[in-house]
Amino acid sequence: MSLLSRIHDKNNPKTEGSLPKQETTKERKNLTTSPSDQQPKVETQRKKAVVKQADDKHDELKDMLHKQILQQLKEKADIDTIVGKIDEMAIDIIKENESFRGTVDRKRVVDELINDLTGFGPINPLLLDEDVSEVMVNGPNQVYCERKGKLVLTDVSFRDNEHVLNVIEKIVSPLGRRIDESSPMVDARLPDGSRVNAIIPPLALNGPTITIRKFAKDPFTIEDLVNFGTLTKDMAEFLDACVKARLNIFVSGGTGSGKTTTLNVLSNFIPNDERIVTIEDAAELQLGQEHIVSLESRPPNIEGRGAITIRDLVRNSLRMRPDRVVIGEVRGAEALDMLQAMNTGHDGSLATGHSNSPRDMLSRLETMVLLGGVDLPIKAIREQIAGAIDLIIQQSRLKDGSRRIVKITEVQGLEGDIIVLQDIFTFEQQGRDENGKIIGRLMPTGVRPKFYERLESAGFSISPNVFIGDNEEWQ
Numbered sequence: 084m085s086l087l088s089r090i091h092d093k094n095n096p097k098t099e100g101s102l103p104k105q106e107t108t109k110e111r112k113n114l115t116t117s118p119s120d121q122q123p124k125v126e127t128q129r130k131k132a133v134v135k136q137a138d139d140k141h142d143e144l145k146d147m148l149h150k151q152i153l154q155q156l157k158e159k160a161d162i163d164t165i166v167g168k169i170d171e172m173a174i175d176i177i178k179e180n181e182s183f184r185g186t187v188d189r190k191r192v193v194d195e196l197i198n199d200l201t202g203f204g205p206i207n208p209l210l211l212d213e214d215v216s217e218v219m220v221n222g223p224n225q226v227y228c229e230r231k232g233k234l235v236l237t238d239v240s241f242r243d244n245e246h247v248l249n250v251i252e253k254i255v256s257p258l259g260r261r262i263d264e265s266s267p268m269v270d271a272r273l274p275d276g277s278r279v280n281a282i283i284p285p286l287a288l289n290g291p292t293i294t295i296r297k298f299a300k301d302p303f304t305i306e307d308l309v310n311f312g313t314l315t316k317d318m319a320e321f322l323d324a325c326v327k328a329r330l331n332i333f334v335s336g337g338t339g340s341g342k343t344t345t346l347n348v349l350s351n352f353i354p355n356d357e358r359i360v361t362i363e364d365a366a367e368l369q370l371g372q373e374h375i376v377s378l379e380s381r382p383p384n385i386e387g388r389g390a391i392t393i394r395d396l397v398r399n400s401l402r403m404r405p406d407r408v409v410i411g412e413v414r415g416a417e418a419l420d421m422l423q424a425m426n427t428g429h430d431g432s433l434a435t436g437h438s439n440s441p442r443d444m445l446s447r448l449e450t451m452v453l454l455g456g457v458d459l460p461i462k463a464i465r466e467q468i469a470g471a472i473d474l475i476i477q478q479s480r481l482k483d484g485s486r487r488i489v490k491i492t493e494v495q496g497l498e499g500d501i502i503v504l505q506d507i508f509t510f511e512q513q514g515r516d517e518n519g520k521i522i523g524r525l526m527p528t529g530v531r532p533k534f535y536e537r538l539e540s541a542g543f544s545i546s547p548n549v550f551i552g553d554n555e556e557w558q
């Protein structure tokens with residue numbers, strides 16, 4: 084007889100009277116759980132209860148500390164002092180309340196509070212972790228980061244959408260920006276310069292979404308890039324000469340391919356006695372020279388007014404007697420102003436652009452000029468481009484997460500309607516090592532750039548072997 088039917092039987096008034104009560108109870112007991120069955124279940128329940136109690140106590144202690152912190156904030160204590168005292172406050176509370184002893188992890192509570200107070204809640208540890216270069220919050224329960232070039236899912240989570248929204252507000256409100264249904268997307272920066280984008284529902288279906296590109300405290304140097312294998316030592320010397328000889332250089336690549344990093348490294352090759360004007364949407368460049376004027380564009384305010392575009396800044400910069408203009412990213416109407424500047428004596432300018440190949444970069448520049456509303460024939464635009472840009476450095480993020488320069492291409496001029504491009508170096512993949520890392524190197528194509536004489540007359544003697552591949556580096 085099954086358990087169910089026995090119980091039914093018991094409940095059945097017809098059968099109830101026929102069975103002695105005691106026996107039924109005993110029988111039922113035996114059927115439901117034998118003592119050995121019961122053990123693990125009780126154990127799990129006990130464990131669950133302990134975890135729940137620990138969670139409750141955790142929240143309770145956090146709440147009590149929170150109240151004390153609020154009180155101190157009301158009394159105008161500064162955050163640093165409060166942060167310095169949180170642990171002491173927690174110890175005092177635990178001393179006075181026996182129920183916390185052995186049930187809460189004090190350090191965890193204190194760390195969480197400090198994170199909430201000084202930083203950006205649960206993602207704070209990621210922001211402080213030097214191995215992490217990007218943080219991506221896709222709603223409260225999914226947080227990815229990029230660690231050493233690899234995208235990894237973290238175990239970080241937020242309480243709920245509201246908690247993520249609080250962090251976004253904490254980031255944007257000091258900048259006089261806001262995020263809500265009427266302006267559900269925002270670009271901002273953390274106090275350390277890290278770039279932040281936030282987008283919230285109903286546009287973001289996962290919940291409030293944050294993307295942070297961390298500001299490199301110690302920006303990569305040319306030595307770092309050589310060590311990473313982004314380029315070789317000889318090529319670094321070649322690019323150094325190109326910058327010093329005042330070539331106009333464009334770094335092209337996809338999102339996150341390392342364009343800004345390379346631009347930063349190239350800009351640091353500019354001699355110290357030149358006046359450099361940098362123009363960016365969010366100042367990311369970190370140059371070592373003394374004479375630098377940094378300009379940053381401005382988004383429109385809440386009423387949609389007051390925007391200052393990269394184009395406005397490029398135009399303005401030309402009236403600032405620059406020796407060099409460095410443009411963070413060219414993506415719109417500023418393309419024409421930049422090309423004109425490069426063609427009219429502002430040699431040695433550097434910029435980046437978003438594209439998948441040097442040829443693609445040229446067509447994008449054409450499109451940007453056209454979309455800028457100028458009525459120039461295509462050929463005239465191409466003349467401008469071919470006359471302005473000397474060198475395109477193509478950057479790429481390879482499948483193994485590494486960032487490499489995959490092409491260094493000379494813009495040789497215009498032939499008929501076509502801009503002539505000549506690769507000087509191209510990346511050749513040779514395989515992968517046991518860890519999946521791509522093995523390969525930038526190889527010279529055997530063609531010496533046309534601007535070689537320019538380098539020589541600027542006093543740089545690059546061995547012709549660098550372009551042929553006789554050099555040991557290339558073996």
Ligand SMILES: Nc1ncnc2c1ncn2[C@@H]1O[C@H](COP(=O)(O)OP(=O)(O)OP(=O)(O)O)[C@@H](O)[C@H]1O
Binds near residue numbers: 308336345
């Ligand atoms: N050569 C490199 N080797 C390894 N990591 C790099 C290299 N260059 C850049 N990175 C890292 O890659 C990330 C993206 O770099 P960077 O900001 O330079 O890219 P980007 O192409 O300018 O990106 P975006 O398109 O978003 O402007 C950063 O975290 C940076 O530290």
Ligand SMILES: [Mg+2]
Binds near residue numbers: 342412
């Ligand atoms: Mg960039």
